[in-house]
Amino acid sequence: MATQTLNHADAHHDAAHDEEHHPGLAHHFDNMEQQRDSGTLGMWVFLVTEIMFFGGMFLAYMLFRASNPNEFAAGSYQLDVLLGGINTAVLIGSSLTMALAVFFAQTGNKSLLVLFLLATILLGFVFLGIKAVEYGTKFSHGTIPGRNFKVEHKKMEEYEEHHHGDAAANVDPARLQMFFVIYFMLTGVHALHMIIGIGVMSVLVFFALRNRYSPEYHSHIELAGLYWHFVDIVWIFLFPLLYLIGRH
Amino acid sequence: MSSINSPFDKPFEQPVDSPGGRMRPVPAERNYLNADYSVRSWLLTKDHKRIALLYLFSVSFFFFIGSIYAMLIRLELLTPKGDLVQAATYNKLFTHHGIIMIFLFLIPSIPAILGNFLVPLMIGAKDLAFPKINLLSWYLYMIGAVIVSSAIMIGGVDTGWYFYVPYSSNFSNTYVTLAGLGIFVLGFSSILTGLNFIVTTHTMRAPGMTWFRLPLFIWSHYATSLIMLLGTPVIAITLLLLVFERTFHVGIFDPTIGGDPVLFQHLFWFYSHPAVYIMLLPGMAIISEIIATFSRKNIFGYKFVAFSSIAIAVFGFLVWGHHLFSSSQSVFAGMIFSFISFAVAVPSAIKVFNWTATLFRGSISYDTPMLYALGYIGLFAIGGLTGLFLASLGMDVHLTDTYFVVAHFHYVMVGGTLLAYLGGIHYWWPKITGRLYPEGWGRFSALIVFVGFNLTFFPQFLLGFLGMPRRYHAYPPEYQVLNVLSSAGASILAIGFTIPLIYLLWSLRYGPKATDDPWMATGLEWRTSSPPPTENFVETPIVTWEAYEFAPQETMKVVGKLTPDDKPDRSSYSGN
Numbered sequence: 001m002a003t004q005t006l007n008h009a010d011a012h013h014d015a016a017h018d019e020e021h022h023p024g025l026a027h028h029f030d031n032m033e034q035q036r037d038s039g040t041l042g043m044w045v046f047l048v049t050e051i052m053f054f055g056g057m058f059l060a061y062m063l064f065r066a067s068n069p070n071e072f073a074a075g076s077y078q079l080d081v082l083l084g085g086i087n088t089a090v091l092i093g094s095s096l097t098m099a100l101a102v103f104f105a106q107t108g109n110k111s112l113l114v115l116f117l118l119a120t121i122l123l124g125f126v127f128l129g130i131k132a133v134e135y136g137t138k139f140s141h142g143t144i145p146g147r148n149f150k151v152e153h154k155k156m157e158e159y160e161e162h163h164h165g166d167a168a169a170n171v172d173p174a175r176l177q178m179f180f181v182i183y184f185m186l187t188g189v190h191a192l193h194m195i196i197g198i199g200v201m202s203v204l205v206f207f208a209l210r211n212r213y214s215p216e217y218h219s220h221i222e223l224a225g226l227y228w229h230f231v232d233i234v235w236i237f238l239f240p241l242l243y244l245i246g247r248h
Numbered sequence: 249m250s251s252i253n254s255p256f257d258k259p260f261e262q263p264v265d266s267p268g269g270r271m272r273p274v275p276a277e278r279n280y281l282n283a284d285y286s287v288r289s290w291l292l293t294k295d296h297k298r299i300a301l302l303y304l305f306s307v308s309f310f311f312f313i314g315s316i317y318a319m320l321i322r323l324e325l326l327t328p329k330g331d332l333v334q335a336a337t338y339n340k341l342f343t344h345h346g347i348i349m350i351f352l353f354l355i356p357s358i359p360a361i362l363g364n365f366l367v368p369l370m371i372g373a374k375d376l377a378f379p380k381i382n383l384l385s386w387y388l389y390m391i392g393a394v395i396v397s398s399a400i401m402i403g404g405v406d407t408g409w410y411f412y413v414p415y416s417s418n419f420s421n422t423y424v425t426l427a428g429l430g431i432f433v434l435g436f437s438s439i440l441t442g443l444n445f446i447v448t449t450h451t452m453r454a455p456g457m458t459w460f461r462l463p464l465f466i467w468s469h470y471a472t473s474l475i476m477l478l479g480t481p482v483i484a485i486t487l488l489l490l491v492f493e494r495t496f497h498v499g500i501f502d503p504t505i506g507g508d509p510v511l512f513q514h515l516f517w518f519y520s521h522p523a524v525y526i527m528l529l530p531g532m533a534i535i536s537e538i539i540a541t542f543s544r545k546n547i548f549g550y551k552f553v554a555f556s557s558i559a560i561a562v563f564g565f566l567v568w569g570h571h572l573f574s575s576s577q578s579v580f581a582g583m584i585f586s587f588i589s590f591a592v593a594v595p596s597a598i599k600v601f602n603w604t605a606t607l608f609r610g611s612i613s614y615d616t617p618m619l620y621a622l623g624y625i626g627l628f629a630i631g632g633l634t635g636l637f638l639a640s641l642g643m644d645v646h647l648t649d650t651y652f653v654v655a656h657f658h659y660v661m662v663g664g665t666l667l668a669y670l671g672g673i674h675y676w677w678p679k680i681t682g683r684l685y686p687e688g689w690g691r692f693s694a695l696i697v698f699v700g701f702n703l704t705f706f707p708q709f710l711l712g713f714l715g716m717p718r719r720y721h722a723y724p725p726e727y728q729v730l731n732v733l734s735s736a737g738a739s740i741l742a743i744g745f746t747i748p749l750i751y752l753l754w755s756l757r758y759g760p761k762a763t764d765d766p767w768m769a770t771g772l773e774w775r776t777s778s779p780p781p782t783e784n785f786v787e788t789p790i791v792t793w794e795a796y797e798f799a800p801q802e803t804m805k806v807v808g809k810l811t812p813d814d815k816p817d818r819s820s821y822s823g824n
């Protein structure tokens with residue numbers, strides 16, 4: 001606490017001497033360090049609210065899975081584990097490109113920064129494309145929660161074969177749709193976060209091309225990186241909870 | 249010469265009454281209000297003080313709308329028969345009253361108006377950490393308010409403010425989805441305000457402003473922000489699930505299609521009990537400031553009061569189950585929730601005791617803010633103690649859904665938060681507007697509010713204890729006397745709220761000009777001009793004194809008039 005106060009006092013002193021005034025420094029901050037600290041803390045705090053936001057849905061997931069274990073396993077069997085697995089790899093890859101973008105922002109390499117931001121955006125679109133294919137299949141089979149809910153019979157038979165003579169084969173079709181309610185809520189809200197992330201990243205590319213970022217001033221990139229990794233981590237939880245629980 | 253002085257230096261370095269105007273390094277004419285008059289400069293402002301005023305106008309507007317609903321409810325309950333409105337309309341009246349008062353008035357009121365205005369000033373910052381996000385939060389508030397209002401105007405909602413399923417699930421054919429979306433948007437406004445306060449408190453403090461030199465106002469707002477950040481996302485996702493359920497006809501909360509109605513209650517109260525503290529803690533923030541200033545004493549047990557705010561925020565998240573004593577919650581869970589609910593009363597009691605101890609042997613002056621603060625302590629004590637009745641398992645079964653509950657939370661929300669809000673508005677009015685309000689009218693209306701409030705809500709404790717259920721538009725004739733008293737009280741309360749509205753507006757034009765520090769208070773917000781300049785302080789203040797370090801009056805230089813027996817009266821110190 002004491003050191004922090006001291007830092008601020010020093011900072012104030014510096015500002016009074018007007019040694020440097022970066023064009024990216026907002027009027028209400030004393031110096032770049034204070035501005036960067038505020039941004040970073042703000043993003044972490046925001047991510048905490050995001051955890052609580054997803055937390056409500058994870059709670060619903062836990063509750064409904066506990067009361068309908070067979071239905072959740074059967075529902076999980078309906079999903080395409082290959083496409084889900086590819087998407088997991090795509091997202092982890094996009095986290096790598098994002099981390100590289102942050103690295104080249106720190107080192108001030110503009111062209112590689114732009115390149116890796118674009119790569120992250122591209123991988124984001126690949127993820128959303130694959131997700132759209134998965135959603136499309138569910139739509140075409142009528143596996144949409146609601147009055148006309150249907151499941152893919154082929155996969156249902158596979159599931160029953162897998163659990164032949166097993167108590168797990170007793171699946172109440174009406175309750176099966178609870179799995180898909182949760183599935184569409186969780187993946188839909190997650191995809192929305194991806195879309196927002198891609199939008200933010202596009203703005204960053206635009207700014208980067210206009211030479212806005214430098215090793216001294218690039219906290220936008222770092223903050224977008226934190227956000228992107230968070231969205232990635234949410235998917236790391238979603239994938240096993242939704243795709244893998246029926247396959248043991 | 250530095251423009252910032254410790255309160256000890258003040259009377260010597262700031263002669264206030266020189267004939268040609270005050271001696272200041274900066275011409276006092278430039279301030280945040282007259283910096284620019286265009287509409288654009290207001291609607292696109294990033295100045296926290298202007299955003300606070302935008303909130304003041306919009307939040308006050310919705311307070312008066314919500315009050316109209318309250319008056320209609322009290323009018324209907326004047327007679328035992330449901331003769332003014334039909335039962336279905338009555339359901340909408342109390343729902344609209346609750347939604348408007350809670351989501352559009354109480355939750356944003358103190359943090360978004362006074363918190364916004366004062367947090368940067370009190371810690372010696374030029375602005376909040378994220379001014380654009382601050383403006384965005386006001387726009388989100390307005391968008392949410394428009395959505396909620398449109399839901400009300402095209403037909404309304406009849407679920408009660410808590411949207412319980414099955415009232416709100418597919419059985420309801422009122423505009424639940426639209427209202428839910430509106431509150432979803434309002435939630436983000438609240439999250440952004442909380443985020444801004446947290447980051448600002450961490451990174452924007454002036455040199456020398458250590459954590460334990462912070463005014464208690466800041467500690468309380470920090471705790472409030474924690475709740476906003478951790479609780480609000482949960483209500484957001486709950487309402488989103490509800491909207492999803494209604495839009496796609498799936499069962500999340502509706503048991504006929506696989507859902508769980510009690511899940512809704514858990515999720516809802518996980519936010520909404522802590523939300524009580526979103527409404528309460530900022531009120532406590534104001535009371536700490538007022539009590540210290542008007543007893544001219546350091547707050548007794550500063551650290552206890554500071555940490556009790558944090559304790560309330562933390563424990564507040566562990567007690568939501570006391571709303572489910574009569575739902576399908578196990579008795580064991582009920583016992584635990586009951587116990588923690590009693591525990592959460594401890595930090596609140598610490599505050600009340602410490603305020604009272606601060607009063608002891610203080611130099612108390614009974615100005616309007618102090619009257620509100622003293623009223624607050626009494627009414628909050630009643631509201632808090634009756635809360636313990638409701639936190640007791642057996643007692644609660646008798647009292648659940650009766651007027652006892654209504655009276656309890658109105659003692660906390662109106663007797664607590666609203667009184668603190670009015671006290672705070674009066675206390676900082678000279679700083680916000682640069683004008684003094686008429687003190688006599690202020691005291692008069694504070695007394696009217698106190699009397700009206702007790703007459704309105706005390707009979708409701710009795711009604712509830714006798715068994716009158718809430719949310720019915722008709723009741724057995726034996727309850728009429730108490731209901732008439734309550735309605736009469738509501739009319740007095742309405743007068744008590746209207747008088748300040750009139751004289752505060754009047755004072756904007758005709759009130760005497762305020763000095764920088766009309767109350768001889770200690771906070772940094774009083775060490776700059778009234779109203780403050782756009783950048784808050786001409787020079788970044790360097791804090792070398794503790795919070796609430798009051799100068800003994802004997803050491804202060806007398807600058808004003810003397811009373812006939814040659815002693816200075818109070819106003820002569822500040823030059824009023």
Ligand SMILES: [Cu+2]
Nearest residue numbers: 521568570571
């Ligand atoms: Cu509660």
